[in-house]
Amino acid sequence: EFFLPMAVVILVMSMLRVGALQNIALLLWLVVIVLIVLDSVGIAIRMRKQLAQRFPDQSTKGAVRYALMRTLQMRRLRLPKPQVKRGERP
Known part of the structure; x- marks a missing residue:
């Protein structure tokens, strides 16, 4: 999430x-x-040290x-679910 503003600026520059x-x-x-690979x-x-501790x-x-896989999925999991009943359109 911290690399997103950089990515947007670079995308605009590349266009x-x-x-x-x-x-x-x-x-x-x-x-x-x-940077993303080094961060991962x-x-x-850090996770390995904390788990061993x-x-x-x-x-x-x-x-x-x-x-790590769950950490990458957390952003998707935090999104609110739509409050729509089955068969209805939002």
Whole structure:
């Protein structure tokens, strides 16, 4: 969610028909992708440490992968459900 404003600015820059701006936008897209990957790795490392601390006598193999996938889905899960009865249109 923190990378979204950057992505919008880069998208606008890439739509302009100026060659130099498009080259800069390509470089910025690559930087944003690297930042997102590094952020995910940091989250995974912190989660692994917290899980090992909370559950020292249990195996947490595969839990970090599952937690990362759930973290990515949380934005979708937080959206309010439409209050429409079955068969009705909103």
